[in-house]
Amino acid sequence: MNKTITNVRRQLKENSDAAVRESGKRFFKEEITLYGVKSALAGKIAKAGFQELKGTAKADIFRLCDELWSSGYIEESFVACSWAYELREEYRPEDFKVFESWVAQYVSNWASCDTLCNHTIGTFIEMYPQFIKELKRWALSENRWVRRASAVTLIIPARRGKFLKEILELSDILLTDEDDMVRKGYGWLLKAASEAHQAEVFAYVMARKADMPRTALRYAIEKMPPAMRTRAMSK
Numbered sequence: 001m002n003k004t005i006t007n008v009r010r011q012l013k014e015n016s017d018a019a020v021r022e023s024g025k026r027f028f029k030e031e032i033t034l035y036g037v038k039s040a041l042a043g044k045i046a047k048a049g050f051q052e053l054k055g056t057a058k059a060d061i062f063r064l065c066d067e068l069w070s071s072g073y074i075e076e077s078f079v080a081c082s083w084a085y086e087l088r089e090e091y092r093p094e095d096f097k098v099f100e101s102w103v104a105q106y107v108s109n110w111a112s113c114d115t116l117c118n119h120t121i122g123t124f125i126e127m128y129p130q131f132i133k134e135l136k137r138w139a140l141s142e143n144r145w146v147r148r149a150s151a152v153t154l155i156i157p158a159r160r161g162k163f164l165k166e167i168l169e170l171s172d173i174l175l176t177d178e179d180d181m182v183r184k185g186y187g188w189l190l191k192a193a194s195e196a197h198q199a200e201v202f203a204y205v206m207a208r209k210a211d212m213p214r215t216a217l218r219y220a221i222e223k224m225p226p227a228m229r230t231r232a233m234s235k
Helices: 003-014 018-025 039-052 058-070 074-086 093-105 110-127 129-138 144-152 155-159 164-174 180-194 198-208 214-220 226-233
Strands: none
Touching: 003 039, 003 058, 003 074, 039 074, 058 074, 058 093, 074 110, 093 110, 093 129, 093 144, 110 129, 110 144, 110 155, 129 144, 129 164, 144 164, 144 180, 155 180, 164 180, 164 198, 180 198, 180 214, 198 214, 198 226, 214 226
């Protein structure tokens, strides 16, 4: 095993806290595996570990990330996400297959999904927007986390006013999804898009509110003025 991964796991174990572990489990409906390390501390451990990898090839670091993901521990997935994001200046189109494999094979909860997608994959999509078509394919997956990933990948670009047309197209694909985590995911995406395109998102919601699940609708309009929210929520 790589010595950096050994060090990371040792530090996570040494800093584990039973109270944090039990408290953390309350945020998830699915079964999860936790050391019980606060996210800020896990982030520091990740950054220190990455410093040990200076000079290591991207492909080798991605393989280490894969090893971390495969453990099933949420904190190790956070470390993997941190290391992958540190490499963002080196992203190339072929890296999409690596990121896609992580989502499909390893993501099994909202925290790992959102950490990977908001930053690593979201940054990749901003660099290579031609891959948005792949997100639309994800939106049709049988895997609930792949479907959620299709939406939350675009959260940060959406806040910057990017990809509105594609965001609305993606939301159409997910519109009547029966999974609550997917509904929250695309509702969050619409909310993010509304920060730069309030009128367009409001029009989208009003045109589809009869079919849009209330969970997604509430998320989508959360940052809109009270009058708009009232209109959107009215029967």
